[in-house]
Amino acid sequence: MEAIDGPTLEMLDIKDRPQEQQIDFITRLRHGLRAIRFAGIEQTDWHLNQILCPPDPRDPSLAPDIVFIDFAFALQNLGEEEGCPLHLDPRNLENALYDWGIDEDIMKSCWFEATEEEY
Ligand SMILES: Nc1ncnc2c1ncn2[C@@H]1O[C@H](COP(=O)(O)OP(=O)(O)OP(=O)(O)O)[C@@H](O)[C@H]1O
Numbered sequence: 001m002e003a004i005d006g007p008t009l010e011m012l013d014i015k016d017r018p019q020e021q022q023i024d025f026i027t028r029l030r031h032g033l034r035a036i037r038f039a040g041i042e043q044t045d046w047h048l049n050q051i052l053c054p055p056d057p058r059d060p061s062l063a064p065d066i067v068f069i070d071f072a073f074a075l076q077n078l079g080e081e082e083g084c085p086l087h088l089d090p091r092n093l094e095n096a097l098y099d100w101g102i103d104e105d106i107m108k109s110c111w112f113e114a115t116e117e118e119y
């Protein structure tokens, strides 16, 4: 396993960063979730410490990178008949971000509704 040198999302100061950085970060987080679900993977254990945020290697003052970790309890949709279908609404991470205190206007501006391929 690759060791990721960066804080967890919970430890991150993203809420104190400029609004454009927050929007950039939350948008990438949303697309990351979309990609995970499109791949048929359901992270059943979302919380802020399952997301690591190493600094952008080009410039640490920019919004950090995003690495999802700990899929120990994840479900995988391996086929239409025998697989484990996605069943949880993809709002768990969204709710965790709201609970953490990400600005509502920022969330509304970039946390898009679940797309068809996420189900
Ligand atoms: N690849 C990694 N690189 C750097 N740090 C890591 C890595 N994997 C895990 N950690 C650190 O260890 C913590 C716990 O990791 P992980 O979520 O895999 O274990 P866990 O036992 O499921 O913990 P939890 O119950 O909090 O989810 C992470 O929040 C992170 O701080």
Ligand SMILES: [Mg+2]
Pocket: 049, 050, 070
């Ligand atoms: Mg964990």
